Amino acid sequence: MKLTLRVWRQKNADADGAMSTYAVDGISSDMSFLEMLDILNEQLILSGEEPVAFDHDCREGICGACSLVINGEAHGPERTTACQLHMRSFQDGDTIDIEPWRASAFPVIRDLVVDRSAFDRIIQAGGYVTAPTGSAPEAHATPVPKADADFAFEHAECIGCGACVAACPNGAAMLFTSAKINHLNVLPQGAPERETRVLDMVAQMDSEGFGGCTLTGECATACPKGIPLVSITSMNKEWLRAARKAGKR
Numbered sequence: 001m002k003l004t005l006r007v008w009r010q011k012n013a014d015a016d017g018a019m020s021t022y023a024v025d026g027i028s029s030d031m032s033f034l035e036m037l038d039i040l041n042e043q044l045i046l047s048g049e050e051p052v053a054f055d056h057d058c059r060e061g062i063c064g065a066c067s068l069v070i071n072g073e074a075h076g077p078e079r080t081t082a083c084q085l086h087m088r089s090f091q092d093g094d095t096i097d098i099e100p101w102r103a104s105a106f107p108v109i110r111d112l113v114v115d116r117s118a119f120d121r122i123i124q125a126g127g128y129v130t131a132p133t134g135s136a137p138e139a140h141a142t143p144v145p146k147a148d149a150d151f152a153f154e155h156a157e158c159i160g161c162g163a164c165v166a167a168c169p170n171g172a173a174m175l176f177t178s179a180k181i182n183h184l185n186v187l188p189q190g191a192p193e194r195e196t197r198v199l200d201m202v203a204q205m206d207s208e209g210f211g212g213c214t215l216t217g218e219c220a221t222a223c224p225k226g227i228p229l230v231s232i233t234s235m236n237k238e239w240l241r242a243a244r245k246a247g248k249r
């Protein structure tokens with residue numbers, strides 16, 4: 001395949017960025033999108049140019065590091081991560097636009113790499129459970145109803161990639177935050193921090209400069225792990241319950 005790539009280039013957080021155009025040839029339809037970018041970078045290095053900086057780690061769809069807006073869509077045309085997107089989703093001769101996540105809470109560090117540490121701070125605010133030290137407790141000592149276990153697993157699938165924020169017209173982080181709250185709040189292990197978790201994580205989310213949710217649903221459409229939009233409803237319910245208990249509502 002022969003492709004034209006229009007890639008966002010930006011030297012650092014303070015520099016202005018712009019799209020640069022490159023031609024790549026010899027791309028196999030079996031390559032992943034990141035392998036295609038590797039080919040571009042080999043080409044740039046051989047011609048003495050700076051390679052394109054982009055984030056990745058596992059390349060298996062589990063770490064959430066790869067964060068690319070491809071042709072205007074977070075992670076591109078398939079409902080998967082950019083590293084699991086394959087070039088068979090494109091046609092020979094295509095022009096592909098590649099940009100970083102666009103959200104003020106995710107500032108660009110360089111080229112296609114953004115700073116997603118706002119997500120880390122939301123997790124630090126309450127995305128944990130109190131666990132006694134010592135050996136692991138007997139698995140059957142804390143029974144969990146099947147429906148609650150399924151709900152927890154569904155939300156625990158969130159890999160924190162940030163596609164929800166990138167896809168949202170408001171740059172909201174409600175889907176991510178709700179997934180992280182819900183998967184712990186529904187379990188008995190998460191019960192001791194049930195109220196403080198939701199209040200603190202939502203407060204941290206607000207302080208990071210993410211936009212507000214207007215339920216457009218773009219987040220759930222872009223999510224490579226299928227976190228449902230009703231996750232936000234569950235979080236709002238948890239927040240109201242905790243705020244009432246704390247005398248804030």
Ligand code: FES
Nearest residue numbers: 059063064066083
């Ligand atoms: S590189 Fe880990 S999810 Fe894409």
